[in-house]
Amino acid sequence: MKLRKRLPRRRRRAAEPAAAPMGPALSEHKWYRKASELSDTGMLTMARRLPVLIGQVLRLAWRAGRRDLAATIAFNVAAGVFTAFGLLATTGVLTALFSAGPTPDRVRAAAPELLLVGAAVAVRAVFATAAQWAQARLRPQVQQIVEQQLFELTTAIDLAAFDDAEFQDDLHRARLRGVDSAPSMVDNAVDLFTAAIGVVAAAGALGVLHPLLLPLLLLTALPEGWAAVRAARLGYLTQLDLVEVRRRGWIMTELMTERRHAAEVRSFTVRDFLLRRHADLASHIRRTLLDLARRQTMSQVWGDVLKGVATALMYTVLGVLLWRGIMPLAVAGTAVLAIRAGQTSLVNLVYSLNRCYEDGLYFSDYVAYCRMAEQRVHRPRAVSGVHGKGGVTGREEALGRFREIVAEDVTFGYPDGDAPSLDKVSVRLGRGEIVALVGENGSGKTTLAKILAGLYAPQGGHVRWDGTRVEDLDPEVLRRAIAVVAQDHTHWPMTAADNITMGDDLTAPGVRAAVDEAAVASGAHEVVAELPHGLDTLLDKRFHDGRELSGGQWQRLAAARGFYRDAPLLICDEPTAALDARAEHRLFGQIRDHAARRGRTVLLITHRLASVRHADRIYVLDRGRVIEHGTHRELMDVGGLYAELYELQASAYRAEAPPEGVAAGNGHAQPDVER
Numbered sequence: 001m002k003l004r005k006r007l008p009r010r011r012r013r014a015a016e017p018a019a020a021p022m023g024p025a026l027s028e029h030k031w032y033r034k035a036s037e038l039s040d041t042g043m044l045t046m047a048r049r050l051p052v053l054i055g056q057v058l059r060l061a062w063r064a065g066r067r068d069l070a071a072t073i074a075f076n077v078a079a080g081v082f083t084a085f086g087l088l089a090t091t092g093v094l095t096a097l098f099s100a101g102p103t104p105d106r107v108r109a110a111a112p113e114l115l116l117v118g119a120a121v122a123v124r125a126v127f128a129t130a131a132q133w134a135q136a137r138l139r140p141q142v143q144q145i146v147e148q149q150l151f152e153l154t155t156a157i158d159l160a161a162f163d164d165a166e167f168q169d170d171l172h173r174a175r176l177r178g179v180d181s182a183p184s185m186v187d188n189a190v191d192l193f194t195a196a197i198g199v200v201a202a203a204g205a206l207g208v209l210h211p212l213l214l215p216l217l218l219l220t221a222l223p224e225g226w227a228a229v230r231a232a233r234l235g236y237l238t239q240l241d242l243v244e245v246r247r248r249g250w251i252m253t254e255l256m257t258e259r260r261h262a263a264e265v266r267s268f269t270v271r272d273f274l275l276r277r278h279a280d281l282a283s284h285i286r287r288t289l290l291d292l293a294r295r296q297t298m299s300q301v302w303g304d305v306l307k308g309v310a311t312a313l314m315y316t317v318l319g320v321l322l323w324r325g326i327m328p329l330a331v332a333g334t335a336v337l338a339i340r341a342g343q344t345s346l347v348n349l350v351y352s353l354n355r356c357y358e359d360g361l362y363f364s365d366y367v368a369y370c371r372m373a374e375q376r377v378h379r380p381r382a383v384s385g386v387h388g389k390g391g392v393t394g395r396e397e398a399l400g401r402f403r404e405i406v407a408e409d410v411t412f413g414y415p416d417g418d419a420p421s422l423d424k425v426s427v428r429l430g431r432g433e434i435v436a437l438v439g440e441n442g443s444g445k446t447t448l449a450k451i452l453a454g455l456y457a458p459q460g461g462h463v464r465w466d467g468t469r470v471e472d473l474d475p476e477v478l479r480r481a482i483a484v485v486a487q488d489h490t491h492w493p494m495t496a497a498d499n500i501t502m503g504d505d506l507t508a509p510g511v512r513a514a515v516d517e518a519a520v521a522s523g524a525h526e527v528v529a530e531l532p533h534g535l536d537t538l539l540d541k542r543f544h545d546g547r548e549l550s551g552g553q554w555q556r557l558a559a560a561r562g563f564y565r566d567a568p569l570l571i572c573d574e575p576t577a578a579l580d581a582r583a584e585h586r587l588f589g590q591i592r593d594h595a596a597r598r599g600r601t602v603l604l605i606t607h608r609l610a611s612v613r614h615a616d617r618i619y620v621l622d623r624g625r626v627i628e629h630g631t632h633r634e635l636m637d638v639g640g641l642y643a644e645l646y647e648l649q650a651s652a653y654r655a656e657a658p659p660e661g662v663a664a665g666n667g668h669a670q671p672d673v674e675r
Ligand SMILES: Nc1ncnc2c1ncn2[C@@H]1O[C@H](COP(=O)(O)OP(=O)(O)OP(=O)(O)O)[C@@H](O)[C@H]1O
Pocket: 163, 414, 415, 417, 421, 439, 440, 441, 442, 443, 444, 445, 446, 447, 448, 487
């Protein structure tokens, strides 16, 4: 109770001094709310939770390596049996040694029992070593399973989860401490079991010697147990307090060490600012950890003092039993040995319990995250209708033959967003059409594209492919039917070929030809031609012989990726933002050509309005709503936002029109400014 009352005060203390200079991160109360939830659970609740956690981790270990787990348990039990046997045999040795008669006779009498003790110790050591070996084999197997499970989830959960700060924090904790805690938990659970067997063996031997010795054994272990569990709890709560701060520190570290930030850190002379920020965070962490060390040491000191008292009490009781003649000297001698062995096992037991408890808290973060993440993995409902028949391949083919994609009254808001980013938006994409989304920054174009790409699920309204709602489609099948050239495309730290094929084997039939075609269409072939190993060049400067590309060169690769993917819907979100005029002109031409030749539907988002003049339909978005739609001519006639934006861009070129024939003559792109 005392502990529970003191913790929130300590947390307040730790947060207060740092809150002012460092902005909201350290004064934020989200973590404190969570921490108080945990600190309110109390020791008894944790004692109830521990078996559940141990059960979960043992199931994991069973999945990872059932033979090794079974061997660990069996060998440990066998080692325990021989521990008890050895202790009881010791009584025989001591009885013979403490009996009357000449010493050589007593030693001779004790010899058979001594041999037994020696054999028991040797056999026990063999079993214990075998158990340790099996246990050591378990660890990497468990590590692999938990990592795999985490990554299977993080790559499958819905995209919106990545916009949810709280979910991100949960992921951070699961990834940083949770994953490592699982193999440690297996180790601790096995150690706990091993120590428990040792305690049972010692307790069994003591029970046989004299039942009164059992409570003595317990008494000596209690203080240490209390201190260890308290220290673990303090440690966990401190870590919980520090998650947010550590995350910010980690971001600072990245800003100061990563290559991609290095240039801007220098050009904006931001070094001092970053160092100051980092130092503030580091000081906060240091203060908190020093406070923790002090509090944990105090627990340890109290535990040791109480243990000393308990040990003195134990020897006093043994002395009284001897003095009163209740216990013979040989039995008391064995009892001391058994108590010492039992104490070692008990200390190990408490230590493992402590570790189990601490790791268990982190492991429960991991388990909780996996549970939450599983709920965020999209699972299609039982699919019905035309697209539901014929299995995955059949459905994929059906999507490939779609006639129209329709978004009806789609509404969507990001987590923590004040206003919805899309408000009852309806658009239609017919087969083979080029449909453009235009609008000012933040009007919702990318968000709508992501919804049409099946990356976000709308909170209101529906997206249908030929009448089938996307929620009823397998997300994998849906995504295979869509190629996205994203605005914020990834610079994949892989080879140029992998950047285009996304893992397809270049030597597989047809792949090389398709890559070449996509590279020519996007202009990426010019980039690849200059690379030292062509398509096999690694595009990551962090590795030997890796190369870096310019922004526009990366964009050409991203476009090639979109062209390469044989999907009926191609979404291009600002595909030319970084391209030079010639490459831009060419790419838009290729997109039109691609749509016409392959019968692909193209959703095009761009601020270069000259490039959307040829679109079959243009939707104009403004603050999350479609305010105009139609062809270029229709929208110009309406004289609304589109016409205004178009005129703005066109007038900039009209002011200094190039001499006639330049665009055609030298191949440089010039926006077509006619109305
Ligand atoms: N991941 C996100 N989390 C929260 N809000 C977001 C997120 N992405 C976008 N928004 C918000 O949603 C709104 C629409 O953003 P969106 O990116 O769709 O606009 P856009 O029209 O594509 O803009 P731009 O022309 O600048 O690319 C904006 O108000 C933006 O602040």
